[in-house]
Amino acid sequence: MPANKKLLFLPGDGIGPEVMRQVRRVIDWMDRKRKVTFDVTEGLVGGAAIDAHGTPLTDATLADALAADAVMLGAVGGPKWDNPSDYMKRPEAGLLRLRKELGLFANLRPATVFDALVDASTLKPEIIKGLDIMIVRELTGGVYFGEPRGIEDLPNGERRGVNTQVYTTSEIRRVASVAFELARKRSNKVHSMEKANVMESGLLWRQEVTKLHQEQYSDVTLEHMYADNGAMQLLKNPKQFDVIVTDNLFGDILSDEAAMMTGSLGMLPSASLGAADANGNRKALYEPVHGSAPDIAGKDLANPCATLLSFAMALRYSFNLDDDAKTLEKAVQNVLAGGMRTADIMAPGMARCSTTVMGDSILRELDKLSS
CATH class of the missing domain: 3.40.718.10 (Isopropylmalate Dehydrogenase)
Incomplete structure (x- = not known):
């Protein structure tokens, strides 16, 4: 099947590249098992773009974002780029420019409590269960x-x-x-x-x-x-x-x-949508709610679930692949129900795992759900 779904990857800073790598693995899985192909390009944003180009978002990367059907962003920022002499040289300025130039006026943030993580919330289970x-x-x-x-x-x-x-x-x-x-x-x-x-x-x-x-x-x-x-x-x-x-x-x-x-920022996705065009399509950017977490960057410790769930939102809102979105969401839920946990959602009696192992587990669950 020819690739006609244009997706721009902006991994960004800190743990951004690590969690976005797990989305790449799901896209590869979809290509093999679902025959759904994405035309994926990658660019720099935030601190990574400042280091490479002296600006948190280049005009070329912005042009790629405008040409894409959807943008997937990891995270931006970190102490390396704090207190710039120029306010517009902050890593976050790149994200703000993306939102403005793409006309992303509606930010969708679901707050969902998975049954397996009810105890992670500071609220009583009877208040939060099923939220x-x-x-x-x-x-x-x-x-x-x-x-x-x-x-x-x-x-x-x-x-x-x-x-x-x-x-x-x-x-x-x-x-x-x-x-x-x-x-x-x-x-x-x-x-x-x-x-x-x-x-x-x-x-x-x-x-x-x-x-x-x-x-x-x-x-x-x-x-x-x-x-x-x-x-x-x-x-x-x-x-x-x-x-x-x-x-x-x-x-x-x-x-x-x-x-x-809900108990952890590491579990929460988001979508930012623009106005619908004549065909009902919208410019859109999808990103996890969590930040760049520079203290654990490069250590394979980050929770990729929020980023994977953000990709599920992209499947639903930008590509009209609701069944695939539900399958990915179900895979995440099943892995959590099986006791797999990254450090941010670790609980007694659960199995602590790395970013990569969490990705491995979700891919195996996707295989089961699609068999």
Whole structure:
């Protein structure tokens, strides 16, 4: 079968290359066993790109990303590149540029608790068991990008930092549409979170989400919740939620909270999606939630599951290979249920393994599931 699925690999820094290597192995397996072929190219991003080219993202790599059907990213950053003299020479600036240039406005972060890892959460098992929620975070607007911004000197000798929270109707409606569409394929319920009680941008958010719901998604249950109450409810009764949609700042905070409820950042994938074109295709970037973990880089200790689950999201959202995505997710679940653990999710009585051995185990499970 000719390769017509264009995938750009950006392994990045730290443990990024190690965990991305396991995705390569799954792609090779799919080529052999499923006859699904990807045209894979590879580039540099973050600190690796700074070392090679003096910039965290070259124009050539950006062009490759724009030409790809999807981008798989490992991780960026590390102490080697901390405190640059030029703010735009940070490794993270490469990721931010990718998101901006690809128009990736919707960040999808599932928080799923596998039965085998219920005890890894700090919450009681009866609260967390079976949790499966999706947080949709607006990614290109809000206080992180609003103008004016900066730090200024005041006449009285003090300094003032300014960031502006700003949203437009179109920015709100497009990310809310993603949430409603996802909910239709899940449990058909959306919670929209903001601070409409004290912020005009939050009031506009609530008004526009309500209007869109009435116009196009009245079949989906919609509930509004103040974001601070949402943070409390995530800990009190997380299974009341299905899809949560919120702005950039609150989404950053709430998705991190939901992530830690599951027990390990090493298990959590994410997807960042752009607008659909005339054929329904979207620019997309997939990456694990965890960072570059420079302290264990090169030691074959990293948990590859979040990156493999991010690839499963790519199979589902970019390549319409839902059955293959489910198979990969099931393989990860089965390996965990069998007691295999990397150090970050190790528990008494389990078998501690390396990055490579975890990959080996998942490939064997894929063989079993496809036989």
